[in-house]
Amino acid sequence: MNKKQTLALYGGPPVRSTLLPYGRQQISEEDIDAVVNVLRSDWLTTGPNIEEFEDAVAARLDAKYAVAFSSGTAALHGAVFAADLGAGDEAITSPLTFAATANCLLYQGATPLFADVCVDTLTLDPNEILKQLSPRTKAILPVDYAGHPADLDAIQEIAREKNVIVIQDSAHALGATYHGKKVGSIADMTMFSFHPVKHITTGEGGIITTNSATYYERLKLFRSHGINSDARKRHEAGTLHPSGQAWFYEMVALGYNYRLTDIGAVLGLSQLKRLDANLARRRAIAARYTQVFHKVEGIILPHVSADVEPAWHLYPIRIDHRQLTADRAEIFRAMRAENIGVNVHYIPVHLHPYYRERFGYRGGEYPIAEAAYGSLISLPMFHAMTDQDVEDVICGVEKVVKAYARE
Numbered sequence: 001m002n003k004k005q006t007l008a009l010y011g012g013p014p015v016r017s018t019l020l021p022y023g024r025q026q027i028s029e030e031d032i033d034a035v036v037n038v039l040r041s042d043w044l045t046t047g048p049n050i051e052e053f054e055d056a057v058a059a060r061l062d063a064k065y066a067v068a069f070s071s072g073t074a075a076l077h078g079a080v081f082a083a084d085l086g087a088g089d090e091a092i093t094s095p096l097t098f099a100a101t102a103n104c105l106l107y108q109g110a111t112p113l114f115a116d117v118c119v120d121t122l123t124l125d126p127n128e129i130l131k132q133l134s135p136r137t138k139a140i141l142p143v144d145y146a147g148h149p150a151d152l153d154a155i156q157e158i159a160r161e162k163n164v165i166v167i168q169d170s171a172h173a174l175g176a177t178y179h180g181k182k183v184g185s186i187a188d189m190t191m192f193s194f195h196p197v198k199h200i201t202t203g204e205g206g207i208i209t210t211n212s213a214t215y216y217e218r219l220k221l222f223r224s225h226g227i228n229s230d231a232r233k234r235h236e237a238g239t240l241h242p243s244g245q246a247w248f249y250e251m252v253a254l255g256y257n258y259r260l261t262d263i264g265a266v267l268g269l270s271q272l273k274r275l276d277a278n279l280a281r282r283r284a285i286a287a288r289y290t291q292v293f294h295k296v297e298g299i300i301l302p303h304v305s306a307d308v309e310p311a312w313h314l315y316p317i318r319i320d321h322r323q324l325t326a327d328r329a330e331i332f333r334a335m336r337a338e339n340i341g342v343n344v345h346y347i348p349v350h351l352h353p354y355y356r357e358r359f360g361y362r363g364g365e366y367p368i369a370e371a372a373y374g375s376l377i378s379l380p381m382f383h384a385m386t387d388q389d390v391e392d393v394i395c396g397v398e399k400v401v402k403a404y405a406r407e
């Protein structure tokens with residue numbers, strides 16, 4: 001019998017009866033109690049939980065400072081401001097990322113340039129960065145794709161030599177380690193996101209970690225309208241401005257309202273207690289996938305570099321078109337029909353209409369990222385997956401890939 005006939009896409013019974021998403025949050029009763037307590041308190045926003053959350057994240061990641069924001073995107077925008085990028089400045093990032101990594105540069109009038117990725121890790125290739133450097137380059141924004149840290153030693157060396165700032169997009173890599181160091185303690189500034197599909201959530205939220213007191217102060221300024229004192233501190237301390245005016249405040253830079261709420265911060269604090277458990281679960285799922293899939297012909301598994309512990313936000317496989325009779329689109333549809341909620345990360349940023357129209361990209365500029373995009377499929381990967389969910393994914397992948405195997 002033709003194996004394709006057994007696929008749900010062609011009318012066969014699906015592996016699962018309900019769709020398994022590629023990622024989702026996990027909320028405990030303790031999380032709910034913590035949030036309810038904040039709702040009964042005096043401070044719904046910019047209260048005591050913000051600093052407590054920031055201190056806890058900084059301590060967990062071996063960073064001196066952390067500044068929480070209303071989203072990961074707002075945090076990236078803050079980092080670009082803190083690094084003092086503006087019109088005429090350029091920064092280099094990966095095309096294989098979420099649009100926010102490049103958009104944050106445009107918000108401040110700086111120009112994003114892209115450099116192609118390494119074929120194995122799909123993170124920024126240091127040799128490609130060298131090709132994009134110019135006297136205008138002021139920052140490099142490596143992305144820890146799927147939770148695998150970028151090649152930070154090489155990138156930091158380029159940055160030191162050329163006197164540019166490294167802003168690491170570690171939205172995927174909370175809890176990852178690189179050469180024995182925690183991601184979040186290495187770059188000038190590191191961004192993490194607390195969107196529900198990430199390792200811990202605050203609903204919407206993000207944070208920058210840094211070891212620089214200067215960046216720390218600038219990040220806080222930017223987060224709250226560019227106003228250099230906060231109301232709660234003045235209220236608590238009962239201190240007045242030297243002029244004696246209790247109502248005194250000054251706006252010294254053009255900032256935004258990018259504050260995280262206390263409701264989000266307390267949820268983040270509660271979730272942070274489970275970060276190690278979440279990471280262990282994600283690593284166990286990745287190990288199980290790898291154990292089974294390395295024997296399956298027709299798919300290429302995510303690479304792990306030496307002396308790196310990825311955080312496994314995603315488990316992206318690549319279709320080996322030489323060994324299969326179907327393209328990625330067909331495999332994707334077949335997996336979805338089995339109720340395995342696969343996804344694709346990412347459409348390369350320069351190929352989005354906005355970037356094509358504004359910067360004249362036509363495709364073909366970053367062949368490794370573009371080829372990867374043409375074959376990538378993210379399998380479900382989240383810490384709340386049950387063992388049965390994991391086995392369903394394995395069953396779905398084996399069923400679909402075998403149906404399209406070349407003779």
Ligand SMILES: *Cc1c(COP(=O)(O)O)cnc(C)c1O
Binds near residue numbers: 072194204
């Ligand atoms: C999630 C994510 C962001 C943005 O985070 P938000 O909290 O959704 O604003 C930025 N970069 C990457 C790579 C992401 O995955």
